[in-house]
Amino acid sequence: MPQLKPTNSRIAPLFPISDWLKTYTREDLSNDLFAGIITAILLVPQGIAYAILAGLPPQLGLYASILPPVFYALFGTSRTLSVGPVSIAAIMIASSLTSPEVSALGHPIQSALMLSAESGIIMLIMALFRMGSLVNFISHPVLAGFTSGAALLIIGNQLPLLAGLNTPSCGINIGCYSHYFSGAITNTTLLSLAALSLLLFFGKPLTASLKILKVNRSLSTALSKCGPLLTVILATVVVSYFKLADQQVAVVGNVPSGFPDLNMSFVGDIFLGSGWVRAKLLLPDAAFIALIAYVESVAIAKVTANLRGEKIIPNQELIALGAANIVAAVSGGMPVAGGFSRTMVNFAAGARTQMAMLIAASILSLAVMFFSPWFTNIPKSALAAIILVSIIRLVKIKHIVHTWRFDRGDGIAELATLLAVLILGIEDGIVLGIILTIASHMHKTSQPHIAVVGRIPNTEHFRNIKRHQVETWRHLLLIRIDESITFANIDYIENYLGIELRRRPDTKHVVLIFNSVSDIDATALEALEQFNHGLQAQGKTLNIAEAKGPVMDKLEKTDFLQQLKPGKVFFRTEDAVNELGYMA
């Protein structure tokens, strides 16, 4: 095995920003400026919408779009990832804040900031223990099933808002959905339908029209990404002009003006009575948010990095996202992650580096300083329409069919995770998905390759007796184990040995050929000891051949080799045959 550490600290300086900053050109800047403006145009409505989706005041989404991306830019290894509020984290926050224990504590804002702080700290601890490879515990099908399920939950949450109703989501109660039609408030529903139409028009129809009109590519990109902002502006104008806020149309309401105060009070708060209770209560939810935020961010970062031959360093991402979340808590923002749609927009708009996100963050801070009074009359239904249109692409039913066809086990894991998210909820869903994936992995690795071997006549080569014409010896059973022997496969190996021994009752000497065994763990050692003990009770011997150096070193630390006597360790299988094959 090559001496290779994929996450090598020499190639991962603490500030990856220095990599690109020292070779930054004016051309890079012009690209990043354009991408930054486009992304900011998307960030304003998304920030407000995701805060509302999480059940929080709008400013928590806006604040989360300012300093966190700046800190990600300092520490992160992706040049195009757009860090800020994201829909999946928002629904997880909502699920945490509405749980009976948490909502009983009151002060949802404080809880949200605690979630930011804790998930940031968890990510930093994971980085400290170099747990970046933890991402391996979640397979793509499980992540896809989880994303589809969470997206469906989010859509379910938007429907009452679109109909102007103040009822909870119907969830998986199909019958309940008819109430959305019967109870819908007319003016809100009309506004929602108008917003949806506009947003849909800004998708393919607009791009196609612009192509026919031969508009240049940059302008075309810019225009097509303005859909959400334009929708918000038009809807707000309509609401203000017709004074709809007084006529049952729910609006965002007052958004405090100015830059957020930096506030570390929650730190001290932890050590006082109620803060500590809150911190303890929210810890499991924060751990789930941290896990999902990290896994989703790295998955998205890899897509764009891969297209440019850049490299994402998982442990460095943990540091960057951890810092971003802690900063979110300090600057009054909700938990953050890399967002899929924003990152894609940023990438498509030509972002070269994180400078684009620094520019977007500056625009956001101008927005909260000077334009926040304008946000008061934004109708929630227009934001719901924006969420609906952007989230519906995350529901990938076809993906399940593809996965199922390709690999049955993966397909089951994906479908089960989706259903579990819908039925059992977000956290149980992801836990079930992870358990399913690991269980099927353990099952696969629990069946190593083993062969009874014999000698190809007139050579010293030993081969599988099923595939080759080989010599065998009546009292001698030669068995080659082709993998490391561990708790995961020792059961299978023991069974195999038992079956072969019963099939060959004349066997007096068993030789295990260890040339492919590079490790033996404690479970396997105990089982081998028992197996040897059992053989000896029947007057048979257990022997070992061709053990590698490290395996011998390990065995010599125990008294296993003494226990084997009169069984022996042979250097070559040939030696074992010469000594044992011709004994009576």
Added chain:
Amino acid sequence: MPQLKPTNSRIAPLFPISDWLKTYTREDLSNDLFAGIITAILLVPQGIAYAILAGLPPQLGLYASILPPVFYALFGTSRTLSVGPVSIAAIMIASSLTSPEVSALGHPIQSALMLSAESGIIMLIMALFRMGSLVNFISHPVLAGFTSGAALLIIGNQLPLLAGLNTPSCGINIGCYSHYFSGAITNTTLLSLAALSLLLFFGKPLTASLKILKVNRSLSTALSKCGPLLTVILATVVVSYFKLADQQVAVVGNVPSGFPDLNMSFVGDIFLGSGWVRAKLLLPDAAFIALIAYVESVAIAKVTANLRGEKIIPNQELIALGAANIVAAVSGGMPVAGGFSRTMVNFAAGARTQMAMLIAASILSLAVMFFSPWFTNIPKSALAAIILVSIIRLVKIKHIVHTWRFDRGDGIAELATLLAVLILGIEDGIVLGIILTIASHMHKTSQPHIAVVGRIPNTEHFRNIKRHQVETWRHLLLIRIDESITFANIDYIENYLGIELRRRPDTKHVVLIFNSVSDIDATALEALEQFNHGLQAQGKTLNIAEAKGPVMDKLEKTDFLQQLKPGKVFFRTEDAVNELGYMA
């Protein structure tokens, strides 16, 4: 891989009892009769003691020793396993019954029967899904750490009883233990010390004396196993004679006379209000009890089966233990499993088949029918002494040292599990142990063997460039992956490919040699698609060589091979070299 199913239904008839019954001899019977009597002598005090350890009336332990072993004898594949109440399950039952939610429901007996019924049903469901190999999820070090931790908890629970105190266990609060000395009740403590001395004398000192006196082996075995019963009889006589029950010495109290009523009322009860609440509340505890009961029983069964060259069939054990637990519930008994000390006694006393346990069960049923009034004055301190002496052997601190020396990772898992059981409790302890084991297993399997290869000149053999003198080609990168590609190792593989590509910027064609790849899962496929996409964006191609039939079949179900174009699939690596190695 051989077509081998370790748990084959043809070799596992539903009633393994028929295997030995049809060849049963008079000699077998005389052996089994002796072993059965010895085991019954141990079962009476153990049954009462473990019921009290679980916080239940004594008859629940006695009833659990009658019908459950009979049903195990019908279905089980071990000929010597002694199924009945066991200490580890007893402490788990106690932990469940004393939890605030469960004790708030009242009726601890009903809860205990529900635990029996549910753990039996869970085992049958596991058998249905052929989950016998689930035992692979718990490594021996984790099981050993768990057993040591649980044994320490049990010892902690016995100490107040020995001192005659009615206080809860001190647990990990070291300072608290001094109270046992200062507060000890004199007559109970004297009784405890006498019982302990007698029990200790019945260990090595007695066996040594009998050896010197040249007593024959059967009689010697019989005598040495009578310690617990003799202790109970003497202690009970002392208590009765001096009327100590009136002087602060806690006794077992009234034990109902007669055979238990068969009672299925809990089944109907589930569908009524409080039964359903109880069933739901106890389900997680029942699942843990089922898991541990199963794993411990199979581990014990394997030890004795191995010594006689017999075979334990895990799925059949699930059926047998499941049936035994359901019968325990029906006949008013606590949950059951295979007990280590009893099985060893049974085996050492010469038991040939489960007939020994059938005889023991008959003796037990006579005991409850005719002798139960005699149980009233058994002092709890004597039972505590019996538990203490039998359980102390399960605390294996040296084992941790051995494991640690042999395999650091396993040693950490064992120690962590022990500490977690003591500090966090039984269930969290075992969960932590399992997580640790799986995480380290995943970590090990996440680093497959990969090599950059070149051609040995004038041959068609391709070998690792680090170990052999080989030819390579400037634009061609040949990489051999030596394992199936899955979500667990794709991250490592991607990193490896990325590093090799950055090291060789002239590469235009990457060829992955798949001759050792026997499976590709959905996560790996998506990553390969992305990798190919990234290569194409840089004007490079991805190619595959030597893919096996099943892997090609799987890939052909997707459009991956179309996506590769102009990359290709080559039958031999040689073909890839001839086509790509000499291109500009």
